[in-house]
Amino acid sequence: MFSFKRSPLLIRKINTNKAEIYLTFDDGPDAQCTPAVLDLLREEGALGTFFVIGDRARKYPALVERMIHEGHSVFSHSIDHRYRHYFRSRAGLKTWLTESLRDLEAQTKSQQKVFRPPAGVLTPPLMSLSQELGIPLILWTHRFYDSTRPWIESAAHKSALKIRPGDIVLLHDSQKSQNCSIFLKTLRFYLQDVKKRGFLFQI
Numbered sequence: 001m002f003s004f005k006r007s008p009l010l011i012r013k014i015n016t017n018k019a020e021i022y023l024t025f026d027d028g029p030d031a032q033c034t035p036a037v038l039d040l041l042r043e044e045g046a047l048g049t050f051f052v053i054g055d056r057a058r059k060y061p062a063l064v065e066r067m068i069h070e071g072h073s074v075f076s077h078s079i080d081h082r083y084r085h086y087f088r089s090r091a092g093l094k095t096w097l098t099e100s101l102r103d104l105e106a107q108t109k110s111q112q113k114v115f116r117p118p119a120g121v122l123t124p125p126l127m128s129l130s131q132e133l134g135i136p137l138i139l140w141t142h143r144f145y146d147s148t149r150p151w152i153e154s155a156a157h158k159s160a161l162k163i164r165p166g167d168i169v170l171l172h173d174s175q176k177s178q179n180c181s182i183f184l185k186t187l188r189f190y191l192q193d194v195k196k197r198g199f200l201f202q203i
């Protein structure tokens with residue numbers, strides 16, 4: 001995923017003319033929803049990038065293995081998803097960031113080249129560390145707040161109408177249990193809608 005000729009510091013979309021978009025799934029793995037998301041992606045022939053939380057990945061190693069085995073990318077959304085790190089000193093923040101990357105490197109046995117900050121928070125120390133370490137921060141072009149409220153088809157369709165080459169779509173495979181089935185239904189609708197517009201899903 002995100003193979004850059006030159007790495008910008010902050011990425012909200014990928015620079016490409018190809019009809020490809022980047023699906024990203026945050027906050028997992030989740031025991032209930034992630035397997036169903038993986039099933040659906042396989043059925044729809046779509047690949048995505050999972051920005052996992054290190055501590056959750058450790059709880060569900062088989063799910064991380066499955067993501068990799070099925071061709072998806074797995075990158076870091078921090079080790080613990082705690083916002084308090086943003087208030088630490090630069091050195092403390094650096095420890096958290098490097099530990100997050102190293103921890104997931106050990107779990108996935110592959111190099112961690114990018115980072116998605118929890119809640120997409122960007123602080124000047126985090127921006128400067130990403131430059132120092134050569135780790136781009138990946139944000140998004142489209143979001144639905146699907147971790148706090150049910151993701152519905154009308155919102156998905158509105159986004160599909162506006163999709164452009166290189167757009168990054170933020171979703172969450174970690175869903176409240178009561179929202180997982182509507183999330184899956186809308187995800188299937190969205191994937192088909194985007195495909196109808198001639199777009200493929202890139203990692």
Ligand SMILES: [Zn+2]
Nearest residue numbers: 026027118119
């Ligand atoms: Zn998150």
